[in-house]
Amino acid sequence: MDNKNIESALHETRQFPPAPAFAAAAHPNVGELAALHAAAERDHVGFWADQARSALQWHKPFTQTLDESDAPNYRWFADGQLNVSVNCTDVHLAQHGDKAALIFEAEQGAVRRLSYRELHAEVCRFANALRNLGIGRGDRVILYLPLVPEAIIAMQACARIGAIHSVVFGGFSALSLRDRIEDAGARLLITADGGHRGGNVIELKAACDKALSEGGASIEQVIVLQHTAHDVPMQAGRDLWWHDVVSGQPDHCEPEWVGAEHPLFLLYTSGSTGKPKGIQHSSGGYLLGAKLTAQWVFDLKPADVFWCTADVGWITGHSYVAYGPLANAATVVLYEGGPTWPDAGRFWRIIQDHRVSIFYTAPTALRALMKLGDHIPQQYDLSSLRLLGSVGEPINPEAWMWYRSVIGQDRCPIVDTWWQTETGSILISPVPGVTATKPGSCTRPLPGIVADIVDDEGHSVTTPDTGGYLVIRKPWPAMLRTIWNDNERYVSTYWERFQNRYYVAGDSANRDADGYFWIMGRIDDVLNVAGHRLGTMEIESALVAHLRVAEAAVVGRPHEIKGEAVFAYVVCRGERPTGDTREFVEELRKWVGEQLGAIAKPDEIRFTDNLPKTRSGKIMRRLLRTIARGEEITQDISTLENPGIVEQLRGDDGSGKGR
Ligand code: WTA
Helix, strand or coil: CCCCCCECCCCCCCCECCCHHHHHHCCCCHHHHHHHHHHHHHCHHHHHHHHHHHHCCCCECCCCCEECCCCCCCEECCCCEECHHHHHCHHHHHHHCCCEEEEEECCCCCEEEEEHHHHHHHHHHHHHHHHHCCCCCCCEEEEECCCCHHHHHHHHHHHHHCCEEEECCCCECHHHHHHHHHHHCCCEEEEECCEEECCEEECHHHHHHHHHHCCCCCCCEEEEECCCCCCCCCCCCCEEEHHHHHCCCCCCCCCCCEECCCCCEEEEECCCCCCCEEEEECCHHHHHHHHHHHHHHHCCCCCCEEEECCCCCCHHHHHHHHHHHHHCCCEEEEECCCCCCCCCCHHHHHHHHHCCCEEEECHHHHHHHHHCCCCCHHHCCCCCCCEEEEECCCCCHHHHHHHHHHHCCCCCCEEEEECCCCCCCCCECCCCCCCCECCCCCECECCCCCEEEECCCCCECCCCCECEEEEECCCCCCCCCEECCCHHHHHHHHCHHHCCCCEEEEEEEEECCCCCEEEEEECCCEEEECCEEEEHHHHHHHHHCCCCEEEEEEEEEEECCCEEEEEEEEEECCCCCCCCCHHHHHHHHHHHHHHHEHHHCCCEEEECCCCCECCCCCECHHHHHHHHCCCCCCCCCCCCCCCCHHHHHHCCCCCCECC
């Protein structure tokens, strides 16, 4: 951390207790939550064992709850056996078979409903189709799909047969897709002809073809969902249509019973080196976390209509679209398209039309929608809403207040939920019927989660409003198990900093006098752009892969809507580009888009003769951040190899300034 103690900049004092009527009907209520906390404090492991026994259906009960023999590779419920898809569908058929599991709205407006019985049948048919292709226990399957019911069906079908899915967000490039296929050693790729976004067709199949023409040799077969129905070439012997492989398949499918530790999925996320990490999650512990937190944080009731806007390409779409709500027999809304298509009222119209009662989205979307004006949401009937959620980045108090008053009409509690791809489920969050919220704070840890803030020596920071490392002191069931193929990196990234004693989240945070947590941001070289994690090294490597680029440094700069914007300093081979560099800047942005995906494109590129380095050759990132933000330079630059470079970096010499 740059400073040992970071002074908290926020001084938010407003508090919003839940309305009495909400609190009275909520589960957990005050007494229930206190009992959960007390039980977890009394006996951490016993608490989780009780929860796992009552929340999940086990094929074979577990006898050992937590195995710490290979710590920090913790194992939970290891000798128990279950099937995740059975816990999300079969167990509901008797009581909720006719209840809507999914309400899907396509970008063009068509609506499709699937009851739990129908979802179960589709999952079984597709699972049988996968088995027919020889896919089974432990095989890796890559999903590169739009946000359509088949994405959920494919995830659940993999779970049913013990295959390990890895969803790659449809906005990632062909090359990112290829890298993930190769790292996972996947045998099967499931995609669609295309997806719809903002009125455009996203060419998913074409990206798959490109990925496979440049590597990805482990892929034997590609299943293609016909969705946009535009012409796509099919490679004989390799590519199969979804509708052909499911045709004639029975609507029941014997589940593969797997051990609780069997990997359910890999999900790649950015870290502080150039290579994305395949975060590996378990079956039993993961599902327990997703199911319980969906109850605790969203107070799910039988009549609720739950809409989490996240794509299944992100962890939020795993835990709070594909698994947690379904494990609770909830009705889930799925919307494929963009938030402002065909007009700025789309989200609010979906809430109105489907009577959404719980809405969970990201601050970046709220800020973008807020900017368009209050009159837009005010045209819609939002009276069905009773609870609002936020995830992905710190929510600024202004957006929080807007969310509360304009969308929630001062009636709905807001749950600001802190968690990560690695944590599997929400760890720090208000419990809506109990916690008095403060705008910008994720409040307190959930039952069974021992979160703390520690200083450089690993001592708990007890002075209020003083920053430190956010850590989790005890293992929890939904935690990641390892990084696929790289356990050493798992240990070094999350545990080594404090001698394997606590899980280090990579965020800094502080706690106020009431014990509320305030997340301050990442402490590593990871940016949070529109709620998505991007490693600065990944973008730097992509830039350097361009023929004309010799060196690059990427930093984040605050951005009104996206939270953080990508700012790149680039050193070219040969002469530094001067004059009108717009065309070259565009070429580099497009290049990064092709390497990584559109979300990683730098917002600004500045050319320089060299990067500011210390005498030992380390890039002075803090200096670059200061400059990118246009702030006064206060740090010591006397150790710079070439102090004259600062003017160039600022763009003050009038040349080399991109966009
Ligand atoms: C940030 C998303 C503040 C944080 C679920 C974390 C948040 C990273 C919040 C994980 C929040 C997530 N308040 N910051 N409520 N939620 N973050 O893996 O920096 O995509 O480490 O998981 O997002 O991002 P990821």
